[in-house]
Every structure is written in structure tokens, then in C-alpha cells.
Amino acid sequence: xxxxxxxxxxxxxxxxxxxxxxxxxxxxxxxxxxxxxxxxxxxxxxxxxxxxxxxxxxxxxxxxxxxxxxxxxxxxxxxxxxxxxxxxxxxxxxxxxxxxxxxxxxxxxxxxxxxxxxxxxxxxxxxxxxxxxxxxxxxxxxxxxxxxxxxxxxxxxxxxxxxxxxxxxxxxxxxxxxxxxxxxxxxxxxxxxxxxxxxxxxxxxxxxxxxxxxxxxxxxxxxxxxxxxxxxxxxxxxxxxxxxxxxxxxxxxxxxxxxxxxxxxxxxxxxxxxxxxxxxxxxxxxxxxxxxxxxxxxxxxxxxxxxxxxxxxxxxxxxxxxxxxxxxxxxxxxxxxxxxxxxxxxxxxxxxxxxx
Amino acid sequence: xxxxxxxxxxxxxxxxxxxxxxxxxxxxxxxxxxxxxxxxxxxxxxxxxxxxxxxxxxxxxxxxxxxxxxxxxxxxxxxxxxxxxxxxxxxxxxxxxxxxxxxxxxxxxxxxxxxxxxxxxxxxxxxxxxxxxxxxxxxxxxxxxxxxxxxxxxxxxxxxxxxxxxxxxxxxxxxxxxxxxxxxxxxxxxxxxxxxxxxxxxxxxxxxxxxxxxxxxxxxxxxxxxxxxxxxxxxxxxxxxxxxxxxxxxxxxxxxxxxxxxxxxxxxxxxxxxxxxxxxxxxxxxxxxxxxxxxxxxxxxxxx
Amino acid sequence: xxxxxxxxxxxxxxxxxxxxxxxxxxxxxxxxxxxxxxxxxxxxxxxxxxxxxxxxxxxxxxxxxxxxxxxxxxxxxxxxxxxxxxxxxxxxxxxxxxxxxxxxxxxxxxxxxxxxxxxxxxxxxxxxxxxxxxxxxxxxxxxxxxxxxxxxxxxxxxxxxxxxxxxxxxxxxxxxxxxxxxxxxxxxxxxxxxxxxxxxxxxxxxxxxxxxxxxxxxxxxxxxxxxxxxxxxxxxxxxxxxxxxxxxxxxxxxxxxxxxxxxxxxxxxxxxxxxxxxxxxxxxxxxxxxxxxxxxxxxxxxxxxxxxxxxxxxxxxxxxxxxxxxxxxxxxxx
Numbered sequence: 001x002x003x004x005x006x007x008x009x010x011x012x013x014x015x016x017x018x019x020x021x022x023x024x025x026x027x028x029x030x031x032x033x034x035x036x037x038x039x040x041x042x043x044x045x046x047x048x049x050x051x052x053x054x055x056x057x058x059x060x061x062x063x064x065x066x067x068x069x070x071x072x073x074x075x076x077x078x079x080x081x082x083x084x085x086x087x088x089x090x091x092x093x094x095x096x097x098x099x100x101x102x103x104x105x106x107x108x109x110x111x112x113x114x115x116x117x118x119x120x121x122x123x124x125x126x127x128x129x130x131x132x133x134x135x136x137x138x139x140x141x142x143x144x145x146x147x148x149x150x151x152x153x154x155x156x157x158x159x160x161x162x163x164x165x166x167x168x169x170x171x172x173x174x175x176x177x178x179x180x181x182x183x184x185x186x187x188x189x190x191x192x193x194x195x196x197x198x199x200x201x202x203x204x205x206x207x208x209x210x211x212x213x214x215x216x217x218x219x220x221x222x223x224x225x226x227x228x229x230x231x232x233x234x235x236x237x238x239x240x241x242x243x244x245x246x247x248x249x250x251x252x253x254x255x256x257x258x259x260x261x262x263x264x265x266x267x268x269x270x271x272x273x274x275x276x277x278x279x280x281x282x283x284x285x286x287x288x289x290x291x292x293x294x295x296x297x298x299x300x301x302x303x304x305x306x307x308x309x310x311x312x313x314x315x316x317x318x319x320x321x322x323x324x325x326x327x328x329x330x331x332x333x334x335x336x337x338x339x340x341x342x343x344x345x346x347x348x349x350x351x352x353x354x355x356x
Numbered sequence: 357x358x359x360x361x362x363x364x365x366x367x368x369x370x371x372x373x374x375x376x377x378x379x380x381x382x383x384x385x386x387x388x389x390x391x392x393x394x395x396x397x398x399x400x401x402x403x404x405x406x407x408x409x410x411x412x413x414x415x416x417x418x419x420x421x422x423x424x425x426x427x428x429x430x431x432x433x434x435x436x437x438x439x440x441x442x443x444x445x446x447x448x449x450x451x452x453x454x455x456x457x458x459x460x461x462x463x464x465x466x467x468x469x470x471x472x473x474x475x476x477x478x479x480x481x482x483x484x485x486x487x488x489x490x491x492x493x494x495x496x497x498x499x500x501x502x503x504x505x506x507x508x509x510x511x512x513x514x515x516x517x518x519x520x521x522x523x524x525x526x527x528x529x530x531x532x533x534x535x536x537x538x539x540x541x542x543x544x545x546x547x548x549x550x551x552x553x554x555x556x557x558x559x560x561x562x563x564x565x566x567x568x569x570x571x572x573x574x575x576x577x578x579x580x581x582x583x584x585x586x587x588x589x590x591x592x593x594x595x596x597x598x599x600x601x602x603x604x605x606x607x608x609x610x611x612x613x614x615x616x617x618x619x620x621x622x623x624x625x626x627x628x629x630x631x632x633x634x635x636x637x638x639x640x641x642x643x644x645x646x647x648x649x650x651x652x653x654x655x656x657x658x659x660x
Numbered sequence: 661x662x663x664x665x666x667x668x669x670x671x672x673x674x675x676x677x678x679x680x681x682x683x684x685x686x687x688x689x690x691x692x693x694x695x696x697x698x699x700x701x702x703x704x705x706x707x708x709x710x711x712x713x714x715x716x717x718x719x720x721x722x723x724x725x726x727x728x729x730x731x732x733x734x735x736x737x738x739x740x741x742x743x744x745x746x747x748x749x750x751x752x753x754x755x756x757x758x759x760x761x762x763x764x765x766x767x768x769x770x771x772x773x774x775x776x777x778x779x780x781x782x783x784x785x786x787x788x789x790x791x792x793x794x795x796x797x798x799x800x801x802x803x804x805x806x807x808x809x810x811x812x813x814x815x816x817x818x819x820x821x822x823x824x825x826x827x828x829x830x831x832x833x834x835x836x837x838x839x840x841x842x843x844x845x846x847x848x849x850x851x852x853x854x855x856x857x858x859x860x861x862x863x864x865x866x867x868x869x870x871x872x873x874x875x876x877x878x879x880x881x882x883x884x885x886x887x888x889x890x891x892x893x894x895x896x897x898x899x900x901x902x903x904x905x906x907x908x909x910x911x912x913x914x915x916x917x918x919x920x921x922x923x924x925x926x927x928x929x930x931x932x933x934x935x936x937x938x939x940x941x942x943x944x945x946x947x948x949x950x951x952x953x954x955x956x957x958x959x960x961x962x963x964x965x966x967x968x969x970x971x972x973x974x975x976x977x978x979x980x981x982x983x984x985x986x987x988x989x990x991x992x993x994x
Contacts, residue, residue: 045601047589056427063426075602077590079950086953091505107953173840178926178947180739180956207740214843214937215926217947220428221615228812229841243429244617333427382885389778392770393787396861399854400794403805410808456701463698477702483975484709486908487968488915490942494949494964495712498719518708525705551694579798582917582946607918610800614807614922622808629801640796644789 041069044314049077050084050097052219053121053183053237054298057326057335058097064329065321072314078218082180082205088113088301094315096301099182100205101280114349115279115299116319117342119326119335120270122238122261123187123294124248126226129153130168136161138252139194139293145172145233146191147201148210153231175225175234178215180205186284186296187235193285194254194293220244237296238262239334253293254285265292266336275342279349295336305354312355319350404633411630414623420631424592424609424624431620435628437594441509441603442635445588446578448513448598449520454570457524461566464525465532466554478529484522492518493583500587507589509603515583520573527569531562564650568643575639579632581607606632712968720962726955732966737928737944739952744959746941746966748928752845753940753967756920757913759849760856764913765906767853768860776868777890788865795858803922806851811842811923818844818935838935843925845934851923852916860909867901867985868894900985907978911971917942941967 048058055078062074079087081098088096089109101115102108125142127135132153137145141157144150150157154167177184188203201207209215214229216222219237223244226232238261241248250258259265269291273283283295300319306312323346327337337343422434460477468474496515501507535558543553559566589602590612597603606628613625723731727744734745771791775784818838825831838844871894879889895902925937926947941963949960 047602049590056429059427066426073591073593075589075591077602082953083950090502092501092507105954171840179950180952202740204740208738209927211927211929211931212837212839212937213927214839214841215939215947216615217926217950218615220617220621224615224617225841227617230815231840240429240617246617378885378888382887385887385890386778389770389774392767393774395767396771396791396794396854396857400790400797402809403797403802406805406809407801456704459698459701460705461702463695463702467695467698468702474702477705479976479979480709481705482979483972484705486911486915486971486975486978487709487712488917488942488971490915490917490945491712491716491964491968494945494961495715498715498961499711518712521708522705525702549688549691551691554694575796579796579800581798581800582942585946586949607798607800610804611918611922614800614804625804629804632798633801636796636798637793640793 041072041314041317042310043071044073044310046072046074046095046311046314046318047077047093048074048084048095048097048300049079049087049093050301051081051099051182051298052078053081053099053123053296054097054119054335055219056237056239056243056333057119057121057330060329060333061322061325064325065318068321069314069317072318074318080177080179080205080218081182081185084301094302094311095318097298098301099296099298100185101278101299103204109301109303112304114302114304114353116302116323116346116349117275117279117281117297117299117338118322118346119298119330119337120266120283121296121298121335122263122266122269122292123183123190123296124236124238124241124246124261125251125294126223126234126236126241126246126248128226128229128232128247129170130230132165132167133247135165135247135249136252136258137249139191140196140198142249142251143191143195143199146174146176146209146213146235147199148174148212170231173229173232174210174213175216175222175229175232176209176213177206177218177222179217182298183219183235183237183296187294190284190294235294237334238266242334251293253291254287255289257290259290259292261292261294263331263334263336265290266295268292269295270336270339275345279342279345281342302350302353304352306356309356312353316350316353316355320347323347323350407626407629407633410623410626411628414627415630419627423594424604425620426592428613428616428621429618431623433620433624435606435609435624435631437591438604438606438609438628439631440594440596441588441591441605442578442607442632444596444598444603445509445512445516445584445605446574448510449516449577450570450574452513452517453520453524453573457521457570458528458566460521460525461528461532462554462558464529466550466558481522481525485526488582489515489519489580490582490585492516493586496583497586507587507602508600509588509595509598511587512584512603512605513598515587516577516580519580519583520577523573523576524570527573528562528566531565531569532558534565535561564646568646568650571639571643571646575636575643578639579607579636581605581611584608585611606635713965716961716965716968720958720965722955722958723962726958731959735930739948739956742955744955744962746959746963748930749939749941749944749963750966751930752924752928752938753914753942753970755845755934755938756848756852756916756924756940757910759846759934760852760913760916761906761910763850763853764857764860764909768857768864768905768909769902771857771861772864772868773890773894775865776871777886777894791858791861794854799855799916799918800922802851802855803919806847806919806923810851811847813842814844814847814850815840815842818842818846822935833932835933835935837931837933839925839937841925843923843937845924845936845938848920848924848938848940849934851919852913855916855919856909856912859912860905863905863908864898864902867898867905870901871897900981900988904978904982904985907974907981911974911978914974915942915967915971917946921946 058076084096084098087093089107144157151172153170185205188207191199192203214225216225219240222234223236223240226234226246227244248261250260253259269283269286269288271288273281275281283297285293302315323343330337419434421436424437425433464474464478492515496511500511539557540553543557584605591602591604595601595603610625610628613621731744732746735747736743736745737748775787822835822838825835875893876889879893920940921943924943926939927937928939945960945963952960
């Protein structure tokens, strides 16, 4: 084929150039969502386990990360914060997810490790009461419900806070966690801080719930329990509660305002919260004005020295991806991103991870 | 008056004192017996109907070939990783349990017979078939997963093999016992040694029965969940390796999704249940088919 | 392979004897090797069982050290405060199994009678096959079905029965405090009953089939109705067999894990409310093991050991009863 006319030749050349430029732009634009200057990593498998509170966020991130690093397979097995901390210590997983730092009496990792903050999630008090669309609750009332002293929904303590709501005499059925849970830990920490002497069951990954409370494995199972139990009440991450279309109570915060759980009120809860040197922080029962009082932090656990090069680089890439993209991805699934100062601190900790 | 259907007692029954009461009790008993059968059949119909109706809506080629969605709450997706996982784990378990089980049964029936050791082994195999499968899972977790620090399909296979071994030994021994002794004696009479006799006479004769027993054991193992809970981990993409990396299985996925409030996850659970039931029923039907051919062959050959 | 020697025919199933002084017949070593191999395979069962006991016992030691054997009889299961009393779980296991047997045994005996005495000959095999299909359905599918279809109507039934019997002396306590969702001991008992029916039916059927026709015909000849014949000839003959079947069903019920874990409500406690939530040993292991650590995990493994011992004891009793019954009937035990 001979390009006869000059016009035709020019047309072809300009089309080709335009095409190349467009492709270049697309490539650069695509690379912008990849880490800047990050090539495709070789094949690696990352296994993680832990928090079910953050499960939906991690699942979303894993799906997106796969498009950016197609050779890296990330498996997240959830199982509860306690399992995450434990599997991390045992070396069964490359990263753990926990809604609470290691506590007293728990086996600590033998090698140095980092807490990498990722997102926060409101812990909603979900309920399934016939004919009731909204509820206002404060810490002492919640304590009374979950320690079994308040047995029916039309109890005077609940009625006092909700004078206009038609509360039936339905029995309260508690849905709680049966596994070692960071959600339980943060929820009970809130009750300890805010309900004072009214809450006697203590705080921790698991507490001695009333005998009739139904145990459930994981956050989604609690959501399922509340959904299928008439008169049910439970504590759930906002993401699952919203996706399951459960009704959530507005909880009175430290400033005396009734706040409904949402991405916005979780973000508001972080105002004024200090990040400690080991990157832990505590937004529970926040003093922030519009903040939701039961906002749960969550961290990913990673070892500071990675022996295997492929896995180490993959872990670093994965964590960096989370910090770079959580502001965009978190609200899509019902989570709130942490402030950029927290993210910067996390990124510098990730950069310090030694590989090989 | 209605005629009593019980043979031979009818005429006498009508004229004896207290006859009406006895007849009534007989009718009542028959009614209760029939009710018992219905009571057992109703849950079966209910379960199968449930699985077919709910699972049928998601089932299809797409369901069988797509990966599990990474987000639990997503709608759609499939169960390919779980199907592959179930086949690999169960296959691995069968590869270990079947040869060992058949060899063990050969020992019990051909060599051990009434000796004390054989009686002990036989008794304990029988007892071991009743051990809960979760204990097997705990055992392999403690001995293998903790030791090698990883969850793999092979760990699951080990747990299932522990489960299958006593079943295979027991059913194979039953079949070997049914092999007519005259066949063995004829082989010895021709000068064969024991091994050759077993190899050329006993095993071929027992093969269909053993195969049938093995298929039933495989069907049972494929449906097990508890041994896999702590041994195989969790994945959403297909892992075809037996020895490397975690995997998932149909039974595990059903258990995982059963307590989910999300419609998408529940639908996948129903689809997985339908797939699993089809798989298990397929093996069971194959086992019955093999048995039917076997009995037809032996009744035909034993001079009918 | 080996050459066929036209040796004299061997009268007994032991062709190992060779002529003294003659060279050993070919293939003798391969025979010995094969014998050893099969013996090893058979011994493997013993080895595995022993290993299971040893491994679980060693891991459970931390629990026993912390709380002593008496923890099996304490009903305080409280991981938060490191109390691991197993009695509530043992109670739950036994209660669920008892309810299951209550429903399953009469049903299974009825089905066995139907198949052996009542049903026309052509219907027998299909019915047997269909009941055996029940055994093929995996436990997790039963759990899924029960969660989706059974617990909602059951919760209504529990509420009605509970309010109807409130105040009645014994029944009132038994049926008090029904679970809001329908997850309860009773629910688990019903589902486990469905699952153990096939095995109990199969064993009972085998026992009833061995009843001598002469005894049955004699009863009928004397003018007995079919029911009287069953009571007079079949039942006495099959009594210990039925006992054995019940024991085997009990063993299965005790070990049922996954379906129970899904529908019992996971609240370990000692209570008379059979319409309330509870927990069993097997299901608490399934639900809590994943993330337990230290003494908690050791306690769960200890529960596994208790479960193992329980099922082994039940199995031994069942087989012994069956063996004794067989011996009485003249069936030679091997």
C-alpha cells in the first residue's frame, strides 16, 4: 500500500500520533492510581486474618488492589480481632487485622512489629423492634439492656429517653459476639467509660454476657441475628448494619448530643484525638462535639522486618495502597478515613519496613 | 365391620371377647407406623425442595465457573474455588484413605481373622467411625497446621482421611468376607500363593463392593465441614494446589454464608448447597449402581 | 511372574508351609512383605486413634493444670475471666442428644417395622433407599435449611406453648423463656433427630429382619393381630439390637457439630428451659476455636477430648451389646 497523496500521509501520521498520545495519557493516568513509579510485582500470596469489623473495607481494598497488582493474591480470612492477633503471633498469616492493640495477658509477637492505622468504623447499636423506626439511647440505658437487667422494650428507662415512640412490651433478645472480638472490646470500653458504675461486666475481647444472650461468630452473624430476631438488639459495625438495612440507635455522646452513626459522625469523632508514637489512638467516648461516641479504631499488624523479598514487597505495596486510597474507598463501603496526619505517619512507618 | 387384614387371625378375631379393642390397637399401631415413615420423609422432602428451589435460582454454568466475590455483600459470583477445593481435598483424602483402608481390610480378613490383634483393630475401627469429625479437625490442627504454620488443602485432606479410614476398612472387610471361600481354595489348589490369590481372585471379586463402599465414604467426606474449619484457611479465588496455600470448600462456604444477612451471600450459600447435594447424591447413586451391577453379576454367576 | 508349581493342594487357607529341606517356593518373601504391609495398614487405625488421644490430651493439659479435673463439673464457662467450666456444655450435649433420641427412636422403630412387616414387598427397597438419602445430606445443609426455614415458625410455636403452659408446675419451667429467634435446645434436638434417624433405622431394620419367621408365623397362627405379633415375637427378639441402635444413634447425636452450631444460639449454660438458647461441646469448639488462645484454646481442646472419650465409651457399649445379642442368636462373632 503506497500512500499516494501528501494529504493522506499527513492524516495517517496525525492519527497515529494522536493515538500514541492518547495511549500515553491513559498509561500515565492508569499509573497514577498505581503507586507512583511502582512496577508490577512478581507473584506473591499474602494471607491475613482478624477483625470482622473492618472486613468489608479490606475486601473492597483487596479487590481494587488486584487490578493494580494482578500477580499478588491477598486472602483475608477474618475470624475476629483475637484470631488476627493470635495468627500474627503464630506466624500463620503475613498481616493481622485488629481493632485493639495487644492487651495484658495476651501473647505478644516475638519480633518487632508495627500497628498501621487504616480506617475507623462506628459501632452501631442495632435493633429490631416491631413498629419502632428510631431510638435514642444513652450509655446507662445501653448498659442496662446488654447486661440483662432491662428485659422488655417498653421499660421505663428506654421510655424516658423516647417519650414519643410507641414501644411494645416485646422481650429484649441480646445478640452478642461469641468469638474474641475487637468490636466487643471497643463497645465494652465505651460502656465502661460512659456508663460508669451502671456497667458491671467489664471490658475486653469477650465478657461474661447474660446467659440468655445469643452468641454469634463475627459481625455479619450479629447483624443476621438482630435481623431475624423479633425484639433483637446487638452491636455491629456500621458497614454491615447499613448493608443489612438494620435500624440503628442514636447514642448520646460525651457532649450530651444524640448522634446517629454514620461516616460523617465517625470522621467527626477523630477531631482532637491524639496519635501516640506507636500509632495507636483512642477515639472511644470522644469529646468531639458532633462525634459518634462508639467509634472503633482498627489497625493492620505487620512485622518490621520481612525475611522473604517477594512477600515483603507485596505487603509494603498493599499497605501503601491502603493508605493512599482509603480516603476514596472507605466511604464507599461505610467506613471513615483517618486524618491525613495519621495516614502520613502510617506511610512513614510502612516505608521503614525492611525487606530481605 | 371392616375385615382385619392381618393374616390368619381374622376369623378368630371377630368372635373373641375383647376383639374390638385388639383390632383397634392393631389399626392404631399400623397408623402410627405409617406416620413414622411420613415423619421421616417430610424433612427429607423439605430439605431437598428448599435446596432445589432456593439454590436453583442461582445455579447455572456461571455459578459453577465464577470466583467467589471478594465482598460478602456483593450479589452474583460463583463457587468455582469451592468446587475445586472440595474435589481436591476429598480426592487427596481418598488417595490416602482408600489404599490404606483396603490393605487394612485385607489384613483383617485374610491374615488376621480371629486373632486377638485383628479383633482389637476391628473393634476399634468400628468405634472410630463414631468419633466426631471435629475431633479429627482439632487433631490435625494441633499436629500439622500448628507445626508447619500454614493452612493447606492437604491438612484438610489429612483430617478427612482420618475420618474415611475406619469407614473404608469396615466396609471393605464386610465385602471381602462375602467372597466365597471356595474361590480362594480353588486358587490355592492350583498352587497360587496367598498374595497372588488375593490379587487375582479375591480382589477382582470384591472390587465392585469395595468401590461402592469407597464411593459412599467419599460422599460422606465431601459433605464434611467441621474437619476443614481450622485446617484449610479461606480464599475467594481458585487454588489448585494440594500442598501450597489456603483453599476453600463447598461445605465451608455454606457454613460461612449461612449466618450472613446479605442476600447475595445467602444465595451463594443455597447454590453451594445445591452443588454439594448434587455431588454427594452423584457419588451415592454411583455407589448404588455399582452394587446393583455387582449383585446382578454374582446372582447370575452363582448358578441362578 | 512366579512359576506355578503343581504342588499338592493346600487344605487350609495357609499355603505358607514348605517342604522341610527343600528350597522355599518362590514368592515367599513377597508374601511376607505383603503381610507386613497389610498389618501396618491395619495398625494405622490404632496408631491414629492413639495419636488423637495423645495429641489432644497434651494440648488440653494446660486447661487441666489451670482448673483441675473438677472443671468438667463446673458450669461456669466464662472466657473473659478465664473460667472454663465444662458442665454447661456437657449438659447441653446430653440434653440435645436426649431430645433427638426421644424423637428419632420411635420414628426409626416405626420405619423399621414398616419396612420389615407392614409394607408390600415392592415398596420396601425404595423406602429404604429414600431413608438412606437422608443420611447422604450433609450436616451443614441441614443447618442452612433449619436456619432459613425452621427457626422462624418454631419461635412462634415456642412462644405459644410457653404462654400456654406458664404457671403449670413442671411444664411451665421446662417451656419458660423461649428464645426470640427460635434458636434453642429443642430446635437442635429436632434437627439432630432427623440426622440420626437413618442410622438408627438401618440397624433396627437389620435386627428385625433376623427375627425367625417361625416365631412370627406361630404368633399369627395363634390368632395374634399383626401388632400383637410384633410385640410378642419381633420386639423381644430384637430388644438388645434396638438398644444397640439407640446407643449408636446417641453416639452420633453427641458428635453432631455443624448443624447444631448454626441453630443452638451459642450461649453455654445450665438451664431447664429447653425452648431457650444453649450450647454443646462440639458446637462451641466449632464456633470459638478459631480465635481462642492460651487456656481458652486448651479448654476447647479439652472439650474435644471429653467428646472423644464420651463417643468411644458409647461406641464400646453399643458394640458390646450388639455382640452379645449376636452371640445369643447364634451369629458367630469374628
